[in-house]
Amino acid sequence: MATKVAQTFRLALVQCLPGSNKVKNLQRAAEMVREAASNGAQVVSLPECFNSPYGTRYFPEYCEPVPDGDSTRMLSELAKETKTYLIGGSIPEKYQDKIYNTCSVFGPDGNQLALYRKLHLFDIDVPGKIKFTESDVLSPGQTPQTFDTEWCKFGLGICYDARFPELAGLYRNRGCKVLVYPGAFNMTTGPAHWELLARARSVDCQVYTAFCSVARDESATYVAWGHSLIVSPW
């Protein structure tokens, strides 16, 4: 008798609001993942930089080794506890003498399924609006990453990676049906591009696209757009 596999599943995006206290950031993220799972989510994503304020000044202070740091250990235990596929948004990762913007993914058994380092660093200068240079502090990843679930294959990107249709097309060609981009667009790029890019990636590649943002904090040095969303290709 063949195993019956459900054709649908519930994906939750956790739009948490990281502050300066890492322990509290992890606690709040965990509470929200538990809430999502208790409401039936089988796959949960956290946003970019869920354990740290977003900003180049913060990355050296908040970075950790992966998987042997507090944040990643928490993700593994939380995935196992909630029996979810947990897409760990991103954290600043310390690896050798470099810092990466890194997403790790854990399965319902707590095992790590993927480690993705942001490929396209966010170096932007819109005069009078916003200037931000991730590459001052971060190093770029080198490798696209997918992971499998019983429903379909997922492709991973982080934030500015969504600006590049080539990465999404590569995942489509590898058979991904869902692309997940933890992100933190801002008050300039958010209204200009956030929804546009999510819809474009979905229509271009005929995949579901999930953009999971941190919440907006107008007192932060970098004010995020928020507006987490999932787009259907249809």
Added chain:
Amino acid sequence: MATKVAQTFRLALVQCLPGSNKVKNLQRAAEMVREAASNGAQVVSLPECFNSPYGTRYFPEYCEPVPDGDSTRMLSELAKETKTYLIGGSIPEKYQDKIYNTCSVFGPDGNQLALYRKLHLFDIDVPGKIKFTESDVLSPGQTPQTFDTEWCKFGLGICYDARFPELAGLYRNRGCKVLVYPGAFNMTTGPAHWELLARARSVDCQVYTAFCSVARDESATYVAWGHSLIVSPW
């Protein structure tokens, strides 16, 4: 003394309404191109199928050889008369035993600069909404086409070609600054994708994108969306 080249130019999109009378379609298109030129347009585009109603039943009746047919001869003379770069939307082209959806471009001297045959035929079946199968009658082109002006290089696509970021990316890689897509989206794909795709191609490739549609005719068998537009990458 170096020749001074203007950094800006005026591009006009002619949103004409082709009916069943080919002679009148050509006359009306010519009037509108003259009007655009008299208002300062230096580059003018006509829409897809500007000499014919849009529909597989019409293509065999309205098709012509290019450049030795009435429609293409008119385009050449009109470009010379108005001293414009004239992007001839598209017409059904008879070539050997096949029919193509073909755009020809003429320079201000009346010489042909490009011949582009639609690469991605529009075969669509949205149950209860719209079914259309260009490939019942048309053959696909095989080659992207660009042309040069004193301002920049242009890339050509027709309608459904805009759904494919790879073609736009190829033109971007070849140095195009403007992509022109004569088109005729319909009342299903128009609201869903017309503006989205124009904006996506512009943001993805950092180029200007022009979508030139026929006008809406609610009595036609194929009702076009209209909404010609030009999108800035900024």
